[in-house]
Amino acid sequence: MGERDWRLFVYGGVASCIAEIGTFPIDLAKTRLQIQGQKHDIKHAEVKYRGMTDAFLQISKQEGLLALYSGIGPALLRQATYGTIKFGTYYSLKNLFSQTHRDDDVLVNLFCAITAGIFSSAIANPTDVLKVRMQALGPTAHPSIVHCFNDVYTHEGFKGLWRGALPTSQRAAVIAAVELPVYDFCKYHLMTAFGDKMINHFISSFIASLGSAIASTPIDVVRTRLMNQKKLKKLATVTAQPQPFLYEGSLDCFAKTVKNEGFAALYKGFIPTWVRMGPWNIIFFITYEQLKNFY
Secondary structure, three states: OOOOHHHHHHHHHHHHHHHHHHHHHHHHHHHHHHHOOOOOOHHHOOOOOOOHHHHHHHHHHHHOHHHHHOOHHHHHHHHHHHHHHHHHHHHHHHHHHOOOOOOOOHHHHHHHHHHHHHHHHHHHHHHHHHHHHHHHHHHHHOOOHHHHHHHHHHHHOHHHHHOOHHHHHHHHHHHHHHHHHHHHHHHHHOHHHHOOOHHHHHHHHHHHHHHHHHHHHHHHHHHHHHHHOOOOOOOOOOOOOOOOOOOOOHHHHHHHHHHHHOHHHHHOOHHHHHHHHHHHHHHHHHHHHHHHHHO
């Protein structure tokens, strides 16, 4: 490992947190859109929001403007771990291969991205669960990250914090496999036209975000629904009512979603996903590149 390699992790974490703050309300709208319309779930059967803009308006009016940032605590904690590890690992692995492979080697970039995505998402999964729960129910149900953590751990146990870990890793691998190599590929081939300038970073980020949104949205819908469902710990009392467990896993969630709501349901929240990914990637990569130039 080189002398500067630790800085890649710091840059990745800082840039991820800045991008998260700037785009978080869009992510909240995406979560609300993805969990609504589940016909076999009474709590989320109603289609309450007609789209991203309608979600913004209704949430602001009914829950207050601050509700658009419900879950920002675990989101920042997630980026401080997930973002730091993901981008630091990706660029560190790329540096290891740089002596024997070209910077735009697609296979090498894919390997580095998928490895970084799976590894980082597995570690940060509990913060993702807390973020989704707080986004879904708003500040009234979970006023703080500590309250949400206690609720999940008390009623669902340690396993509740790892709800949806498999699709989360799959989604992270898909996003990383598309987003990071596409960004590097575009940036590399646009160097002759724009150089290593902000306009290059902007265009490359926009293209990368479209590809990752198309590839990852179905997995993201499954991941969000799995994370949002509760499976309460078994109680010792004979009078305890069995708790409904809507989905047994990723494939079951995928099949039930398509069966009950149609294939298009897998792309619920696509617009806010792309709208968020675009600015998120632009803010991230521009911040990341400026940090590299600064120090």
